[in-house]
Amino acid sequence: MTDLRIGVVGIPGKWSTEVLADALEAKTGFRCVVDMADVVLDLEARALMAGQIDLCSLDGIVVKKISQTYSPATLDRLEMLRLAEASGTKVFSSTRSILGLVNRLSCTVTLANAGIPMPATCVSESEDEALAAVLRFGSAVFKPLFSTKARGMTLMDAAEGETALRHKIAAFKADNPVMYLQKKVNLSGRDLGMVFLGGSYLGTYARVAQTNSWNTTILHGGKYEPFEPDADLIELARLAQEPFDLDFTTVDVGLTDNGPVVFEVSAFGGFKGALEGAGIDAAKLYANHVIEKVRG
Template sequence: MTDSRTLKIAVVGLPGKWSTEVLADAIEARTGFRLVVDMQAVTLDLAQQRLNYRDTNLCQLDGIVVKKISAEYSPHTLDRLELLRVAEAAGVNVFSPAENILRLIDRLSCTVTLSNHNIPMPPTILTESTQQALAAVEEYGEAVFKPLYSTKARGMEIIKAAEADKENAIARFAAQNPMMYIQQKLNLSGRDLGMVFLGGEYLGSYARQGAGDSWNTTIHSGGKYAPATPDAEIIQLAQRAQKPFNMDFTTVDIAETDTGPVVFEVSAFGGFRGAKEGIGIDAASLYTDYVIGKLYG
């Protein structure tokens, strides 16, 4: 059997951040090699076909595992992913492939793919028209306006039909987000589910319990992780939702509503901390074993 300690596998992530470092730890423990890549410091030399990070040409590695591409999502994040396609073309295995991640960074792209595969989601309107946005608010009663590029509910805003200032609120949001992504605010009973998949296989689920004083359940807003045991119908829905994206590691965010479960999104990177604190899954170790197995496959 080939010795895994000959493999050179880098982690693209945020140096010093927990999920990035635990993945680098797990890879180092199995291979003896450690390299955390901050994409902000990567240079592409197309003439030389070199993708340089410090003194390492990433095109000469065996594998690259993408844990995080930037601290916050933006169109610039897509540029960083494009650089990784050069490494792929040079024969480096990237987990998950850059093109697959690209389809999830943009909330619109993710939503269109889910809709095209008949995945139930909250009622959603996408428009650049402030008049159509106002009509959506009136129809929904309460609407969540979401930036196309964001994580942990950052930049999201609730606008209510009963608000006297709703037209100005829409105009302010539109000034920063010309393509407005608008979803009906649902009664979610204060929690949603993170359902974990590795190579398309279901590993388990954790819940995010809301803090009570926030409309969303994100940890950023004071939510807490807890174990969860969804029924077979919800597990099947999550499997259908993640399948079109062909991710090596991901989580599917699902909420249970009065009319049945709905999918909010499929994650570009997956939740290591939720898996660890919510259900005791060491996602970093499992992912590392999976990557090594693929490289030997």
């Protein structure tokens, strides 16, 4: 046991949040699970209160999940945590790192600037340009800028015809004024989650579709399986996560007919896929990493 007080920001009752809190409690004897919906920022008092606990007084905060669903409000929650950082509380991963990932476009531009291969991508507020991109790609996935586990994503195919596509594009734009779309690539029903801790590679799992769904997420019926990547694939994932300076992350990679592509780098990483697909106890390893960093 130590005298360290390290809290977990997440969703109380959710497995990944609680298993991380368990791992930290086993090492420190302290347990604090924080739902940011209940946190009060008092700038006059320089306090960030979660019930009776001032998060600014903690030694560390691990952000496992900032909100149940992503939205621009997610950015506001991260901004609140910046007060704790300024007060000397170490946040994992840093708010600066997470802020660069919660918005899908921010992540994509960083990856593109680093020369990381991705599916052909178009971003526009113009419905005409979005239609032109679908016709050019043949098939495209429209993705909300703030979403997880493929929520809100819409597949559009040129074969549907321009009239039907215009209706679908207009419906998507009603909720997503800035439209982000990527060419649909052939993944043969499988994509990869490549896990990193402190920039070091831990292992890889595959998400494998079990239905006719075009995506492989567990939310849509996929399941986890082991996967052994070669050295080149590991290096690609390492380069993809490197610009973000994350303490823990999963790089989502697809294997296409034209080589591997990176879809995104996760702001928080997945514990369940790492455990069930790769046999990695990410919560325990992450807890040890955080304690070591807090001790300095």
